[in-house]
Amino acid sequence: MAELGQVGDYEIRLLKVFKTVVECGGFSAAEAVLNVSRSTISVHMSNLEQRLKLTLCSRGRSGFALTEDGIIIYDAVRRLFSQMEDFRSTVNALHVQVSGELNLVASDTISLDDRSHFPEVLGEFSQRAPDVYINFETAPMNEIERRILNEEADVGFIPYHRELDGLLYQPIYEETCYLYCSNTHPLFHEPDHNEVRVQLEQQKLVHAGIQTNPDVTVQLRGLTKAASAYYYETRTAMVLSGAYIGFLPEQYVGHWVKEGRLKPLLPDERMYKLGIAAITRQYGRLNKPRDVFMELLVRRGQR
Template sequence: MTRASLPVGQIGDYEIKQLKIFKTVADCGGFSAAETELNISRSTISIHISNLESRLNLTLCRRGRAGFSLTEEGSVVYDATIKLLGELEDFRNTINDLDAQPAGHLTVLFSDTISLDSRAKIPKVFQRFAKLAPEVYLTSEVARMTEIERQVMNEEADIGFIPFHRSLEGLEYQHIYSDTCYLYCSPDHPLYSLSEEELSDEIIDGVPAAYAGMKTQEIIHGHLANMNLKATAYNYESRLALLLSGKFIGFLPAQYAKPYVDRGELRAIAQDRRFYTLEIMAITKKTSTVNKVRSLFIKTLRDSYRDQ
């Protein structure tokens, strides 16, 4: 360290102005290059930096024939300045959002058939939200569970709807509804005509099966562990096509399979032991930053389920 540092004390508007000038000088690589960016003279810039160094009791940069460079302390102050200015910007946006009409963009991601499941009431939620925030641009997409988690964590999406399969540190979870999944086959499959007594685990595990093709909850893994996994189909629609071919068996949510069961196009087998429950969750990122658009959508979501 070039000097013994002293407690800084209160940081006011003038110090923040100096820090902004210091950051610009560092970004530009010197006083001369920062003149145009800051629209002030080099001598004025030098005065501001000197005053800041005196205020902090630190040498922040070296300037001379060898060129411009930050000292060790200068690099630390530069990183802290970026953090401070970012937090100030977040604060300003938060306060501005409190009284402003919701505007901007909202991205909602769904896994599989959740968006049109009657228990999720998503069309009703969209209807209410669009009335409350007509200026918000909505994006609604279907994606894989892991991709939904990634985008919500990275704030590329605002909210996601997925079957619960793990708990991630940076996410918040809200239960939406539960799905019971059974093992199904079609009339063209050899197991369709067998009685429940004939459907031993050995027979079931001996025929080709289709599954989601990803790491799942322990209970689901237990069902799949001994099965003859011969096809991957993440989406229910593509898995259903494999089952209807008569060549594969596989798990589907009872609600999704019901129309096909009612028409005799599918049959649930070994229902007493070959089933599991999926908890459908809405996920958002844990954050202290106020996002008025996202908060309004979540409130609309909760109000819709409270009515139900």
């Protein structure tokens, strides 16, 4: 079976001639564009066919037409030159000062979590890219995913709960969530774990109100969903009221636990872990501010 050897500058020139001929609709129309004679174009095409060991087109009285192999090769050539142009643009962009905007959006509590290293990363970024204007917002998980996919935001930070096509996921840290009640809730002072298990399903639960990962779904099964509050701040307020129990991140509610206002119920049984990830769009326009920010974020996380 014939195989194509190394593709060098000469083959690239032949492929450019072929692409021009196809897009001009024939040899005659391509003469003016290529600024060479029709006979020279014919020689180039013959040389290309010999190197590829394929017949790419028919040319004669009936006019110019691509063969089936020619159609496939033309499509591959278009992709090749598009990728070469992307490479050229990327290299050129590396020599340009970083400017423009960086749009960040995070689910609540992530930006001030020590494990995210956001203050340090933002400080380093401001030194590397002092001319970049930063927009930093908070939004629900589903909204963050939508914004990244639609290129309305550059980097999003969410609990890792599913993997969507078109997104890249960079793990940052892992969060542990327990089921909490307040010191005014009837179960707070119940010492018997068996009694807590018996009463648990009758207690009113406040939950995030969205579809999350399977571990969360398992933990919610059998509990009485009586209210929803997506943000941890509002969910914590409802748990602190004494009327509800709810799952909350261990680190976020740590000071309330130390003050004796919250405690986890059956912590060995009622808990789940959430991976926190930075998400970016897998395919999209060149974005130097985003790339610099992600480079700093990953590097900081490896220290």
